Amino acid sequence: MSLWKRLSAWADGEEREQWYSRPKPRREKPRRTGEHRQHEGVFELVKGLNKEQKTRVFNTLYYISCVVVCVVMMSVLTLIMVNLPPFGDPANPTNNELSRYYIEHGLEDAGAINLVGNMILSYRVFDTFGESSVLFLATTSVMMLMLRDSRNTGRDLLRDFRRENTAELEALDHLLRSCSRLLVPMVFTFGVYVIFNGHLSPGGGFAGGSILGGGLILYAQEFGTTGVSRYFTNHLYHIIKVTALAIYGVLLLYYGFMGVNGLANHIWLGIPGTILSSGIIMPINVAVGFEVACTIYAFYSLFHKGEIK
Amino acid sequence: MKDFFLTLYHQRMLVTAAILFVIGFAGLLFNWNLIKKIVGLNIMDTAVYLALTSAGYVNGRVAPIMADPKVPATMEQFINPVPTGLVLTGIVVSVSFTAFSLALTVRLYRKYGTLYLDDILFRAKRSVD
Numbered sequence: 001m002s003l004w005k006r007l008s009a010w011a012d013g014e015e016r017e018q019w020y021s022r023p024k025p026r027r028e029k030p031r032r033t034g035e036h037r038q039h040e041g042v043f044e045l046v047k048g049l050n051k052e053q054k055t056r057v058f059n060t061l062y063y064i065s066c067v068v069v070c071v072v073m074m075s076v077l078t079l080i081m082v083n084l085p086p087f088g089d090p091a092n093p094t095n096n097e098l099s100r101y102y103i104e105h106g107l108e109d110a111g112a113i114n115l116v117g118n119m120i121l122s123y124r125v126f127d128t129f130g131e132s133s134v135l136f137l138a139t140t141s142v143m144m145l146m147l148r149d150s151r152n153t154g155r156d157l158l159r160d161f162r163r164e165n166t167a168e169l170e171a172l173d174h175l176l177r178s179c180s181r182l183l184v185p186m187v188f189t190f191g192v193y194v195i196f197n198g199h200l201s202p203g204g205g206f207a208g209g210s211i212l213g214g215g216l217i218l219y220a221q222e223f224g225t226t227g228v229s230r231y232f233t234n235h236l237y238h239i240i241k242v243t244a245l246a247i248y249g250v251l252l253l254y255y256g257f258m259g260v261n262g263l264a265n266h267i268w269l270g271i272p273g274t275i276l277s278s279g280i281i282m283p284i285n286v287a288v289g290f291e292v293a294c295t296i297y298a299f300y301s302l303f304h305k306g307e308i309k
Numbered sequence: 310m311k312d313f314f315l316t317l318y319h320q321r322m323l324v325t326a327a328i329l330f331v332i333g334f335a336g337l338l339f340n341w342n343l344i345k346k347i348v349g350l351n352i353m354d355t356a357v358y359l360a361l362t363s364a365g366y367v368n369g370r371v372a373p374i375m376a377d378p379k380v381p382a383t384m385e386q387f388i389n390p391v392p393t394g395l396v397l398t399g400i401v402v403s404v405s406f407t408a409f410s411l412a413l414t415v416r417l418y419r420k421y422g423t424l425y426l427d428d429i430l431f432r433a434k435r436s437v438d
Contacts (some may be wrong), residue, residue: 001423012434039363066338070331077327081360082316090385095367099389103373115373115387120394123352127394131401138405145412157419202374206397231311282407299408303415 010058019251039077111269112199112278121204121281125252131206132288135295136245141300165305182223187215195289199278205288211287213296220300232297234308236266241294244287251280323361329356339424343414347407354403358396365392 004166014245042085049057085092102123107116108120145152148161186259189213220228260280270277317324329352336349366388373387418424421432 012430074331078324081320081323087320087322088366090367094364095389099391100384102385102390103384113375113378116390116393119390131398134405138408142408142412145416229318257395
């Protein structure tokens with residue numbers, strides 16, 4: 001029996017068979033011949049031991065090899081890091097003509113004074129569209145796994161979950177409720193501020209959307225399931241998510257075709273430094289903000305209650 | 310030897326990133342609990358973000374947000390904006406990945422009643438047999 005077969009059998013749990021109460025039917029193993037015995041090597045040492053002792057030996061070997069792998073990896077990585085270009089040096093090869101172009105021409109090309117915002121939402125907007133699609137796909141797959149309906153959950157489990165939900169509604173925490181009543185309006189206002197100032201200050205769609213999603217979670221803690229479902233239903237969630245992504249895609253296609261090729265377009269870059277500036281960056285920030293807020297709240301809601309409402 | 314430690318001090322961000330990466334990797338190797346494995350993966354992600362952002366930092370320069378739009382921006386004022394955008398991509402992918410793997414873990418727990426990987430494998434094999 002080769003080393004790999006032994007290891008995989010151990011990983012599959014065959015060695016620990018006796019720890020469980022239900023006995024496993026014995027299988028006939030092929031008889032070993034003398035040829036196999038010469039190649040056994042290390043396993044000669046553990047031949048006389050019983051299964052529990054063998055498991056212990058394999059555990060020890062596994063941990064020792066893990067420690068060796070980690071130590072080797074850390075030393076190799078540290079050696080590589082020491083030989084990389086020095087930290088914070090202006091002459092590093094990373095500070096090349098690409099970042100020079102992004103910094104010096106960002107304002108006239110895209111119109112936002114936040115140069116990182118210019119870069120991710122104007123020069124590299126396809127990349128950010130991919131990120132939004134990844135978020136969309138992640139919510140969709142989490143929804144497939146976690147939605148509690150009769151197609152992917154048993155009837156008894158579904159009844160237990162319903163009972164838990166009603167019990168939770170009756171036992172809302174008073175301290176949390178009164179604190180979140182104070183905090184929720186401020187959190188929402190701050191999230192909207194961060195989204196709409198994405199081209200003027202640090203922040204933007206992703207950061208502001210996370211803050212809005214956190215506010216929604218706090219609101220759900222305050223008023224329970226029924227409080228949020230008064231205005232944020234599954235239907236509205238789907239509408240917002242798809243519409244935000246569609247607006248983003250249409251803007252991206254229009255600007256990606258007209259703006260990049262230098263054709264005449266209807267995008268007004270505005271006065272730099274004011275709130276109405278920077279062309280497509282602010283609408284895209286708003287779309288991304290709604291998308292991210294929906295995603296964050298959907299994750300919470302799916303893991304907590306198994307449905308979005 | 311003194312030079313080596315001086316270089317270690319100068320590259321402290323990258324060395325910290327390497328150590329964090331190995332801590333996360335050890336979390337993957339030593340834990341059989343699936344939730345702890347996901348936590349280890351997130352620590353590895355954090356190490357990659359630290360390495361990327363420290364690659365973009367330049368001594369004495371500030372974050373690339375123009376204080377006055379009338380003054381043209383120069384390379385000598387701001388740090389490199391490119392790694393910052395890459396880190397944003399990394400964070401989004403990491404969040405999506407974490408949510409997806411946690412959902413898979415919840416389904417596994419509902420089916421097999423345990424979070425430990427070897428027990429899950431054992432029970433899955435037994436149910437197949």
